[in-house]
Amino acid sequence: MEVGEVNHQPAGNYYKELCVVCEKNKAQGIHLYTSFICSECEREMISTETNDPKYRYYLKQLRKAAEPQILS
Numbered sequence: 001m002e003v004g005e006v007n008h009q010p011a012g013n014y015y016k017e018l019c020v021v022c023e024k025n026k027a028q029g030i031h032l033y034t035s036f037i038c039s040e041c042e043r044e045m046i047s048t049e050t051n052d053p054k055y056r057y058y059l060k061q062l063r064k065a066a067e068p069q070i071l072s
């Protein structure tokens, strides 16, 4: 099959993963469990106070990430 857009997964540097926090595809970040957190969110999380409402959001997103994916 040679139909134009075959590159669903571009190789090398251009490979992007879905960040569990901002839910965008980013090229740079870290892996937590089976999930991916982009470097921007990682930085944000580190600089966010634990009493900041944003922090709760991050935790919520991370909990989703940490939970095993069970198909119902």
Ligand SMILES: [Zn+2]
Pocket (backbone or CB within 6 Å): 019, 020, 021, 022, 023, 024, 026, 037, 038, 039, 040, 041, 042
């Ligand atoms: Zn992100």
